[in-house]
Amino acid sequence: MDRKILLSTAYFGSIQYFTKFLLPGTIEIEYHENFIKQTYRNRCTIAGANGPLNLTVPVLRGSFHKTSINELKIDYKKRWQDVHWRAIESGYRSAPYFDFYEEEIIPFYTKKTKFLIDFNNEITNKIFDILSIETPVVNTKTYNRIDWIDNAIDYRETIRPKGNSHDKDFQPHPYHQVFEEKLGFIPNLSILDLIFNTGPEAIDILNKSIIK
Numbered sequence: 001m002d003r004k005i006l007l008s009t010a011y012f013g014s015i016q017y018f019t020k021f022l023l024p025g026t027i028e029i030e031y032h033e034n035f036i037k038q039t040y041r042n043r044c045t046i047a048g049a050n051g052p053l054n055l056t057v058p059v060l061r062g063s064f065h066k067t068s069i070n071e072l073k074i075d076y077k078k079r080w081q082d083v084h085w086r087a088i089e090s091g092y093r094s095a096p097y098f099d100f101y102e103e104e105i106i107p108f109y110t111k112k113t114k115f116l117i118d119f120n121n122e123i124t125n126k127i128f129d130i131l132s133i134e135t136p137v138v139n140t141k142t143y144n145r146i147d148w149i150d151n152a153i154d155y156r157e158t159i160r161p162k163g164n165s166h167d168k169d170f171q172p173h174p175y176h177q178v179f180e181e182k183l184g185f186i187p188n189l190s191i192l193d194l195i196f197n198t199g200p201e202a203i204d205i206l207n208k209s210i211i212k
Helices: 015-022 080-092 098-109 116-131 191-208
Strands: 004-007 026-029 043-048 051-056 137-139 152-154
Touching: 004 015, 015 116, 015 191, 043 080, 043 191, 051 080, 080 098, 080 191, 098 116, 098 191, 116 191
Parallel strands: 004 026, 004 152, 026 137
Antiparallel strands: 043 051
C-alpha cells in the first residue's frame, strides 16, 4: 500500500517542509483543519543581518478564532507585502542567485490573493517549478485524524518554528549563506534562503537533508 504523507499548508515553507515532497508516497495538504497561529502556515523565517527573521502574513480570523484553513482570508489592511519584500531584498540582494530568481518571487508581493491556502499553493507550485519537483500533491477531502489512517506519516505538527526534534527523516545539510561569516550557519530557514544562496544546487541539498 502506498503510504500517505500529511502536510499542512505553508508560506514559503522551510527546507524541512520541502524535503517531504521528495519522499516516496502520496502527499496530501491538510485542507480542513482549524487555523493554528504561530506556525509556518502563515509564517516563514529568512536570514537577516542580525539573525533569523520571521515574516508573518496577517489573516482575518472568524469568531472564537476557529476558522477552517480553507476559509482563512489574508488581511491586506496592513502593508505587509511591502515589509516582507523589503526584508527579503535586504537579506538576499547579495546572494549569488537573487537576481536570477527575483522576478519569479516578486509577483507574490504585488498581487492580492484572497485566501491564504490559495496563496500558499501558488507559492509551492512556483517552488516546484524552480526546483523541477514533479511530485503529485492533492488536498485532503476531510480532516484526517492520524489514528484513522493506515500507513500514514503525519508532519502537520512536526514541522513548526520551534524545531524538528521529532522528525527522524530530516537532518539539515549545510550550505553557504549570505551572513554565515557573521552569524554561522542557520539551519532550516525558508526555502527562499536555499534557492537564493545555492540556485540549481538546491534540489541536491534537499536530498542530502533527508535521512535515508
